[in-house]
Amino acid sequence: MEIREATLGDVEQIGNLMRSDGRRAYTKDLAIDLIENSQSLCLVLTENNQIVGSLGARGEGKNSCWLYYIIVKEEFRKKGHARELMKRFFDEARKIGAKRIALDTPEKEFFEKFGFKEVGRLPDWYEDMDQVIMYMTLG
Numbered sequence: 001m002e003i004r005e006a007t008l009g010d011v012e013q014i015g016n017l018m019r020s021d022g023r024r025a026y027t028k029d030l031a032i033d034l035i036e037n038s039q040s041l042c043l044v045l046t047e048n049n050q051i052v053g054s055l056g057a058r059g060e061g062k063n064s065c066w067l068y069y070i071i072v073k074e075e076f077r078k079k080g081h082a083r084e085l086m087k088r089f090f091d092e093a094r095k096i097g098a099k100r101i102a103l104d105t106p107e108k109e110f111f112e113k114f115g116f117k118e119v120g121r122l123p124d125w126y127e128d129m130d131q132v133i134m135y136m137t138l139g
């Protein structure tokens with residue numbers, strides 16, 4: 001298992017991964033934007049050179065960071081890959097001086113494991129799930 005910054009050569013595989021999650025509207029265009037923007041981060045997690053996980057985030061404002069997405073390929077879940085991606089993301093966010101991280105997600109319980117707290121909610125954003133706005137400060 002390896003985690004590295006994505007390159008433009010990875011965007012097709014990242015796009016396929018994003019498409020496999022039916023709820024999300026994100027596409028490879030987001031990955032391209034994050035790879036090309038210096039205040040942004042696009043990570044990929046590989047197993048045997050195949051991309052099985054990805055995370056995208058962007059530095060915003062003075063010391064804030066928005067986490068756009070994290071995804072792990074279905075058959076590679078529950079092995080700690082997302083936790084490793086989050087760990088690397090926190091390291092990179094600290095490097096750019098980020099002190100506050102925010103995101104929106106239907107997966108509240110997953111992000112609570114990392115210290116995020118609910119600060120808002122969009123009821124029934126997805127057919128059967130709310131979109132939860134979450135926030136944490138980086139220690």
Ligand SMILES: CC(C)(COP(=O)(O)OP(=O)(O)OC[C@H]1O[C@@H](n2cnc3c(N)ncnc32)[C@H](O)[C@@H]1OP(=O)(O)O)[C@@H](O)C(=O)NCCC(=O)NCCS
Nearest residue numbers: 021069070071072077078079080081082083105107109110
């Ligand atoms: C959410 C997701 C990224 C988790 O990936 P994963 O590799 O299976 O997660 P990990 O194995 O690293 O699990 C890390 C921890 O989160 C927990 N966890 C994993 N998925 C969870 C979920 N859907 N809800 C609550 N907790 C979850 C695990 O039990 C583990 O907890 P532990 O360390 O205390 O045992 C993955 O299910 C996914 O890609 N889902 C679709 C995309 C998505 O919803 N992304 C989040 C919104 S952007």
